[in-house]
Amino acid sequence: ASNSSSSSSLLQLRQKHYGKNAALSYKEPLHIVRGQGCYLYDESGAEYLDCVNNVASVGHANPQVAAAVSSQLGCLYTNSRYLSSELTSYCQELTDTLPEPLQVAYLVNSGSEANDLALRIASAAAAQTHPNTSSSSSSNSSSSSTPRDHVVVMAGAYHGHLTSLIPLSPYKFWGKGGEGKADWVHVMPCPDPYRGTNLDGAAAARAVLAEAAAAGGRVVAFFCESIISCGGQVVLPPGYLAAVYAVMHEAGVVCIADEVQTGFARSGDVFWAFETQGVVPDIVTMGKPMGNGFPIGGLVTNHSLAAAFAAGGMEYFNTYGGNNAAVAAGRAVLQEIRQQGLQQRAADTGRYLQASLLSLQSRFPRLIGDVRGIGLFYGLDIVTCPVTKAPGPMFAGAIKEAAKARRVLLSTDGPAENVIKIKPPLVSGRAEVDRLAAVLGEVLSELSAPDRFAQLQVQEQQHWQQHLAPLMAHYTQNEARLQQLLTAKAQQQQQQQQQQQQQ
Numbered sequence: 214a215s216n217s218s219s220s221s222s223l224l225q226l227r228q229k230h231y232g233k234n235a236a237l238s239y240k241e242p243l244h245i246v247r248g249q250g251c252y253l254y255d256e257s258g259a260e261y262l263d264c265v266n267n268v269a270s271v272g273h274a275n276p277q278v279a280a281a282v283s284s285q286l287g288c289l290y291t292n293s294r295y296l297s298s299e300l301t302s303y304c305q306e307l308t309d310t311l312p313e314p315l316q317v318a319y320l321v322n323s324g325s326e327a328n329d330l331a332l333r334i335a336s337a338a339a340a341q342t343h344p345n346t347s348s349s350s351s352s353n354s355s356s357s358s359t360p361r362d363h364v365v366v367m368a369g370a371y372h373g374h375l376t377s378l379i380p381l382s383p384y385k386f387w388g389k390g391g392e393g394k395a396d397w398v399h400v401m402p403c404p405d406p407y408r409g410t411n412l413d414g415a416a417a418a419r420a421v422l423a424e425a426a427a428a429g430g431r432v433v434a435f436f437c438e439s440i441i442s443c444g445g446q447v448v449l450p451p452g453y454l455a456a457v458y459a460v461m462h463e464a465g466v467v468c469i470a471d472e473v474q475t476g477f478a479r480s481g482d483v484f485w486a487f488e489t490q491g492v493v494p495d496i497v498t499m500g501k502p503m504g505n506g507f508p509i510g511g512l513v514t515n516h517s518l519a520a521a522f523a524a525g526g527m528e529y530f531n532t533y534g535g536n537n538a539a540v541a542a543g544r545a546v547l548q549e550i551r552q553q554g555l556q557q558r559a560a561d562t563g564r565y566l567q568a569s570l571l572s573l574q575s576r577f578p579r580l581i582g583d584v585r586g587i588g589l590f591y592g593l594d595i596v597t598c599p600v601t602k603a604p605g606p607m608f609a610g611a612i613k614e615a616a617k618a619r620r621v622l623l624s625t626d627g628p629a630e631n632v633i634k635i636k637p638p639l640v641s642g643r644a645e646v647d648r649l650a651a652v653l654g655e656v657l658s659e660l661s662a663p664d665r666f667a668q669l670q671v672q673e674q675q676h677w678q679q680h681l682a683p684l685m686a687h688y689t690q691n692e693a694r695l696q697q698l699l700t701a702k703a704q705q706q707q708q709q710q711q712q713q714q715q716q
């Protein structure tokens with residue numbers, strides 16, 4: 214009782230002194246005081262299995278990372294204005310994990326900063342290769358003489374919390390409190406292999422480019438995660454990104470792979486998830502696991518884009534970007550991944566996880582519509598009915614809370630918030646997967662009891678009417694508009710061909 218009263222007074226103090234919309238997880242928030250490996254411990258010493266932390270990738274409180282950072286802090290704290298063998302060695306080690314043209318790194322402090330910088334680089338390159346002479350105005354352009362660059366993103370995407378990135382994040386701008394889509398942003402419908410929709414990447418890419426052209430806009434960048442995270446743990450169909458990149462590159466658009474969630478060995482068989490799609494991005498942005506929690510983000514690009522960015526003449530300075538403590542964290546993470554064989558471990562544990570989840574799906578086909586993922590990046594698409602495949606966010610939320618009561622930490626995501634996210638630290642093994650699967654089995658049995666099931670079905674209906682239907686309408690209206698554009702374009706081409714034949 215004393216623990217819960219201390220938690221409730223902490224909550225009261227927090228509500229007084231900390232921003233209210235910085236959300237807490239779970240209906241009754243946890244007070245975590247210590248972490249180790251894949252486990253977190255609350256103030257009473259209770260142990261929680263962390264199945265959702267892709268920041269503490271080489272393990273909570275990793276001793277090598279902690280030692281590397283504290284030895285730097287005890288000796289020096291400075292920035293990239295001084296020569297540093299640590300900085301250059303780290304950038305060399307980092308770029309060695311990437312394909313040949315990706316050679317030049319910039320270090321920043323978060324995934325958001327990395328994506329913001331990627332946007333600047335793409336705009337700088339476009340300004341040189343195809344100057345924006347269009348006179349089209351845009352609601353967000355501050356000056357009528359400089360029209361805003363256009364950008365393409367995926368439906369459901371989240372790319373960061375900065376003023377530059379909320380407009381690139383349908384997850385936010387179509388979500389609660391969002392202001393809707395800006396006219397300089399074009400949203401590619403996200404493929405959904407489970408429901409069989411939006412699978413043709415090339416067609417979607419042509420449609421968004423047509424939309425931008427109709428608005429007189431110059432598209433400078435295409436942002437896409439290599440496995441879609443906030444958009445619902447979606448594995449892109451084979452060849453999807455290759456088809457999209459081909460269309461984008463033809464139009465001179467810089468392709469940016471946001472690997473903030475998926476990078477650093479999480480996908481197991483490869484170090485970077487874009488490799489599963491057989492593409493080479495122009496810019497790769499990174500964050501989260503890069504310093505195992507110590508703030509460091511970055512991007513790697515090719516010499517030609519880096520030169521275009523530098524050619525603008527403006528110095529790039531970032532007070533903390535590339536500081537020696539962050540670099541030490543980054544190096545320790547790469548070393549831990551290598552020395553502990555964590556990429557292989559992610560692949561092995563990932564296959565075991567997949568088998569466990571598929572076996573759960575065969576026990577509970579009414580609730581688990583789809584099991585999908587790569588390595589240690591998985592999602593369970595929870596549905597209210599396996600025939601209609603209608604999303605079940607109330608069921609998903611109930612699964613998350615009931616698992617937490619059994620001390621297994623999960624979260625939910627996707628535009629409809631119905632996908633259970635599983636992305637544990639890479640140090641997780643079979644014992645952790647067994648514990649997760651046992652708890653999910655108990656929870657799913659509990660929710661399948663007729664009374665509880667019926668109660669949740671009623672909640673789903675209410676939630677659909679009140680919240681989900683208007684939210685999902687943004688996505689379906691966007692799809693319909695793009696489809697109309699494509700149809701109109703095809704008709705136009707057909708008419709032109711007929712006219713040519715008649716001439």
Ligand code: PMP
Nearest residue numbers: 323324325371372373473474500
């Ligand atoms: N990109 C993706 C895909 C992310 O998931 C996030 C964070 N959730 C970001 C960018 C932004 O990273 P940060 O919170 O470190 O700014």
